[in-house]
Amino acid sequence: MKHKPRLPQGLLTTGSITLTVLVLFATLPGYASIYTVILLAAIFMYIVLTLSWSIFSGPTGYISLASAAFLGTGIYTSAIFGKMLPLPVVVGIGGLASFCLALLAGALTLRLKGIYFSMFTFGLVELIKHLMLWFEINLTGTRGRFVIVVDHITVYYVMLVLLALTILTAYAIRRSKFGLALQSIGEQEEAAAHTGVNVTLVKVSAFAISAFFVGATGAIMATRWTYIDPYIAFNYLFSFMPVLMAIFGGMGQLYGPIMGATVFAYLEEILITRFPYFYMLFFGIILIVSVLYLPNGLAGLIQGWQKRVWGARYVHP
Amino acid sequence: MSILEAEGITKHFGGLTALSGIGFHVDQGEILGLIGPNGAGKTTLFGLISAALPPDRGVIRFKGEVITGLKPHQVCRRGVARTFQSVKVFPNMSVLANVMVGSFFGRPNTVSAAAAEGESVELLEFVGLSAFAAIPARDLTLANQKMLEVARALATAPELLLLDELMAGLNPTEIGLAMDLVTRIRDRGITVFMIEHVMKAIMCVCERIMVLHHGEKIAEGTPKEIAASKTVVEVYLGESAYA
Amino acid sequence: MLVTFLDIVIAGLLLGGLYALIAMGLSLQYGVARVLNISHGEFIMLGALTTWAFYTAFDINPLAALAICGPLAFILGFIIHRTLYKRLLNSSGSLALFEGNSMLASFGLMFIVQNLALMFWGPEIRGYSYLAFPVDLAGAVFGANRLVTLGFAILIGLTFYFFLTRTRIGKAIRAAAQDPAAAGIMGVDINNVLAICFGLGAAMAAIAGMLISMSYPVHTGMGLEYTIIAIIVVVLGGLGSIPGSFIGGLLLGLIGSIVTYFEPGLALAAYYVIFILLLLVKPTGLMGKS
Structure with a gap:
């Protein structure tokens, strides 16, 4: 009987590496430049967005373009409550607000299949943006809002905590019954339902969990922008970026989205101020190349390479 | 004692009547066969029992409780499992993971990972797929994929199993194995309701047969009675005359 | 009161004609080639800016630019389908997978086209004046250029309808939309038909862009907004139904005009409300088959 080799040793190694990296990051502001701290916080943000996106969309195959709606909800939470409440509470509310939005949107729409779901989520971002715009101009008489300023080190630490929580959640879901249910839905939704999986509940809760982290991220990263308006907060690029980063990195492995987000967030930092058009052009080319030639992303590439190096051990008939 | 009862089941698709006023019952512990020409409404009937579709009219009771109006996963957890045409x-x-989905989610109670894995391994052995536990399901042959569906359905601990053309597309040896499997499933105390086109199989395995034609029940009885029924023979001869 | 009403209706039809034109192109690309082309608006942008460039640099009449932009966009679209989407169609296991993949690829295309245009033209907002004299219509006054736009939309809609129903290639397209496999058996070169549809969609986008440039300011970032409107119209009319897109376009134009009359800031929000409600209640659209 050939069972898939499950190596507790490998798990141990991964665990200890993750721990070392976390400790390294936790002590980093002590010795690194403030520029590095700012850059890392931005990279963390993209990793959280990408990983959250892949928590739901990875196994189920539903391409969500709602990330910007969840991020924007967090951003607005920060703008509204930032002056009144302590920072951790604001971040929590940001996450919860997005969580609730996702519950509502998910309950309404997760019966839409394929491309209809993508279109709906995209429409959701634009709808909220335009409602906010109208609301701001006509009811509060403003165009945008100022957000409280938080120092870079604090932003960094909050992002680090959110990153750790997201990775932990994504990992836990992958290993759990819940993850198996999500995957079965992505593979054959009808069969999953008839095998006892409560497909609506599983989909909606995964969607909401992934939205939580995005909303919390919006709440903390809003302090970076100091001034926000609906166009900044609900920028559709924040819906597209996580999709691209996850596809580029590959969703078969946990490290795929992390890798994809890191590469692009870093590229963005170094390219966008000097060559903004080249950055976005490159972005488009990579997206097409990934869809065409890298169905399993960088992670798939690495796995393929490992297979060749380690021989045909994992290759099945 | 009957485990499943249905009264006045009607289902339309647009202007087309797939089932009109069907009533029937499945006895506890029997193997009931469902036959009929293509388009008779057999798969639709399974869809209605397993809650894939809502009926337009009529009521279905499982162990005396109404199950119409439930969601597919609820029907499954109550003890009705199915395979697909x-x-x-x-x-x-x-x-293995395919089967484990059934053990984890298809039951009213929670099952530990170890218990789910243990049972799934046992069920794979029961359907003869032990050797393939670790490979992806897509790499199985059609016959083995059908066996996998049976194992997955059994993992939900059903009291009633709906088999939708289990033997279609199988070769004679595989049909023999499948017939044996159906009997062994019944011997585990599970009631079987099966749609089948392979006449030899249905005549040998089933204790009772129900015949659908154009959405109506035209006959019901033991294999002998069905084989002797003039209406049934006409329906089938009528079909083969065109085929 | 009556004049105001007429005002609103005519303004709505003028806007709707444009929407219809934009949406028919997308509908063709999605309905037959199964590509939900997010880069549709970029072809509109290309048509608009090329027309602007021809007009300001060489003094070429915008309507004459049509003869250049249309065929160029067709060729571009045809080539994109033959290289990119055909490949994707072959590598994707199922139609659902292809729809997802092709949508993502079209996102990539959007970024590529838009940023190439930005490098070439920069982000400035541009405009020119052509046929901008007023015309009196039953007491309501409209720019002549907007009337030309509506005229063109109707003309192209009709031409297209006759093309689909009367010509051999048009019939092949309809056959392919109904059943790709059967169309293949009947001797239709399916890959050619799909590429032609994609090219025609691109050409219609470019023509719409040319018409837009006569009445509205244009810039390299204008595409996505039109893509979104096209998607809304296509969903409104039923994904893949070309007459549906035409009627849906006019309808959305009317709705926009009515909402703008009462509350100008809410026109776009109203579109999204309709879009979302429709997806929830009847995702197949007003004229779609379930």
Whole structure:
């Protein structure tokens, strides 16, 4: 009987590496430049967005373009409550607000299949943006809002905590019954339902969990922008970026989205101020190349390479 | 004692009547066969029992309780499992994981990972797929994918199993194995309700047969009675005359 | 009161004609080639800016630019389908997978086209004046250029309808939309038909862009907004139904005009409300088959 080799040793190694990296990051502001701290916080943000996106969309195959709606909800939470409440509470509310939005949107729409779901989520971002715009101009008489300023080190630490929580959640879901249910839905939704999986509940809760982290991220990263308006907060690029980063990195492995987000967030930092058009052009080319030639992303590439190096051990008939 | 009862089941698709006023019952512990020409409404009937579709009229009771109006996963957890006419395995998941989905989610109670794995391994052995536990389901042959669907359905601990053309597309040896499997499932105390086109199989395995034609029940009885029924023979001869 | 009403209706039809034109192109690309082309608006942008460039640099009449932009966009679209989407169609296991993949690829295309245009033209907002004299219509006054736009939309809609129903290639397209496999058996070169549809969609986008440039300011970032409107119209009319897109376009134009009359800031929000409600209640659209 050939069972898939499950190596507790490998798990141990991964665990200890993750721990070392976390400790390294936790002590980093002590010795690194403030520029590095700012850059890392931005990279963390993209990793959280990408990983959250892949928590739901990875196994189920539903391409969500709602990330910007969840991020924007967090951003607005920060703008509204930032002056009144302590920072951790604001971040929590940001996450919860997005969580609730996702519950509502998910309950309404997760019966839409394929491309209809993508279109709906995209429409959701634009709808909220335009409602906010109208609301701001006509009811509060403003165009945008100022957000409280938080120092870079604090932003960094909050992002680090959110990153750790997201990775932990994504990992836990992958290993759990819940993850198996999500995957079965992505593979054959009808069969999953008839095998006892409560497909609506599983989909909606995964969607909401992934939205939580995005909303919390919006709440903390809003302090970076100091001034926000609906166009900044609900920028559709924040819906597209996580999709691209996850596809580029590959969703078969946990490290795929992390890798994809890191590469692009870093590229963005170094390219966008000097060559903004080249950055976005490159972005488009990579997206097409990934869809065409890298169905399993960088992670798939690495796995393929490992297979060749380690021989045909994992290759099945 | 009957485990499943249905009264006045009607289902339309647009202007087309798929089932009109069907009533029937399935006895506890029997193997009931469902036959009829293509388009008779057999798969639709399974869809209604398993809650894939809502009936337009009529009521279905399982163990005396009304199950119409429930969701598919609820019907499954109550103890009605099914397989599909066109196989619907989880293609990229391992064969073992396919079955484990059933053990984890298909029951009213919670099952530990160890227990689910243990039972799934046992069920794979029961359907003869032990050797393939670790490979992705998409790499199985059609016959083996059908066996996997049976194992996955059994993992939900059903009291009633709906088999939708289990033997279609199988070769004679595989049909023999499948017939044996159906009997062994019944011997585990599970009631079987099966749609089948392979006449030899249905005549040998079933204790009772129900015949649908154009959405109506035209006959019901033991294999002998069905084989002797003039109406049934006409329906089938009528069909083969055109085929 | 009556004049105001007429005002609103005519303004709505003028806007709707444009929407219809934009949406028919997308509908063709999605309905037959199964590509939900997010880069549709970029072809509109290309048509608009090329027309602007021809007009300001060489003094070429915008309507004459049509003869250049249309065929160029067709060729571009045809080539994109033959290289990119055909390949994707072959590598994607199922139609659902292809729809997802092709949508993502079209996102990539959007970024590529838009940023190439930005490098070439920069982000400035541009405009020119052509046929901008007023015309009196039953007491309501409209720019002549907007009337030309509506005229063109109707003309192209009709031409297209006759093309689909009367010509051999048009019939092949309809056959392919109904059943790709059967069309293949009947001797239709399916890959050619799909590429032609994609090219025609691109050409219609470019023509719409040319018409837009006569009445509205244009810039390299204008595409996505039109893509979104096209998607809304296509969903409104039923994904893949070309007459549906035409009627849906006019309808959305009317709705926009009515909402703008009462509350100008809410026109776009109203579109999204309709879009979302429709997806929830009847995702197949007003004229779609379930």
